[in-house]
Amino acid sequence: MRPIILIGGGGHCMSVIDAAISAGFLIKGILDLPTGVGKFVCGIPILGTDEDISKYINDCDFVVTLGFIKDVTLRIKLHDKIRALGGHLGTVIASTAHVSQFAEIGEGTVILHHANVNAGAKIGIGCIINTSANIEHSVVVGDYVHISTGSMINGDCIVGKGTFIGSQSVVINGKSICDNCVIGAGSVISKDIILSGTYYGNPAKKI
Numbered sequence: 001m002r003p004i005i006l007i008g009g010g011g012h013c014m015s016v017i018d019a020a021i022s023a024g025f026l027i028k029g030i031l032d033l034p035t036g037v038g039k040f041v042c043g044i045p046i047l048g049t050d051e052d053i054s055k056y057i058n059d060c061d062f063v064v065t066l067g068f069i070k071d072v073t074l075r076i077k078l079h080d081k082i083r084a085l086g087g088h089l090g091t092v093i094a095s096t097a098h099v100s101q102f103a104e105i106g107e108g109t110v111i112l113h114h115a116n117v118n119a120g121a122k123i124g125i126g127c128i129i130n131t132s133a134n135i136e137h138s139v140v141v142g143d144y145v146h147i148s149t150g151s152m153i154n155g156d157c158i159v160g161k162g163t164f165i166g167s168q169s170v171v172i173n174g175k176s177i178c179d180n181c182v183i184g185a186g187s188v189i190s191k192d193i194i195l196s197g198t199y200y201g202n203p204a205k206k207i
């Protein structure tokens with residue numbers, strides 16, 4: 001395992017640090033805003049900004065640790081920048097997460113503590129499977145999706161690219177959610193969502 005550099009030094013970064021240490025990663029440092037340089041997050045130094053990615057290209061893998069709810073654009077840009085510079089993305093799976101041997105996990109994805117990814121699930125690149133989220137059998141999760149804390153994505157569901165699923169939401173088995181949606185915390189998705197937008201409630205409605 002190569003050492004990792006984390007990009008983004010906020011709250012999500014703290015969760016990833018904890019998961020990465022539990023999984024045995026050596027974390028070389030963090031790249032964040034110029035105002036953070038020289039400070040520490042959970043004891044890990046902020047070494048520079050995303051302008052410094054190329055300094056670490058040969059020796060480290062990168063994990064984007066900028067979280068998102070409403071707008072995934074910056075996360076995608078950072079992943080694109082790492083790849084354009086020839087960098088490699090690290091995949092972090094917390095020691096307490098369960099990932100089936102029959103699941104597929106894309107590069108740059110983080111799976112935090114007590115999350116479950118069941119057999120036949122396919123998780124895209126650059127995703128966040130947050131603490132205690134449950135991704136059931138045969139679910140397909142697109143690239144750059146954030147499944148937030150404690151959410152339940154039941155069997156055979158599809159979650160489109162760049163979509164955010166709020167905490168403790170439930171997606172009923174077999175339902176599909178299209179790209180670039182924001183699903184509010186505590187929602188129940190009981191029908192396919194085919195138009196991008198923000199939805200919440202039980203049953204979830206577009207706002």
Ligand SMILES: CC(=O)SCCNC(=O)CCNC(=O)[C@H](O)C(C)(C)COP(=O)(O)OP(=O)(O)OC[C@H]1O[C@@H](n2cnc3c(N)ncnc32)[C@H](O)[C@@H]1OP(=O)(O)O
Nearest residue numbers: 069130148149165166167182183184185186198199200201
């Ligand atoms: C580890 C971590 O922390 S990961 C982060 C986890 N965070 C989450 O899951 C939070 C997800 N975000 C939400 O649910 C947000 O409320 C959103 C994105 C759906 C909407 O956000 P905003 O557009 O800023 O809406 P805002 O907060 O102004 O609320 C607008 C109205 O909708 C209501 N509302 C907002 N979210 C919800 C919800 N999830 N369920 C029911 N009602 C809601 C508000 O009470 C408010 O009602 P009012 O007009 O009667 O006062």
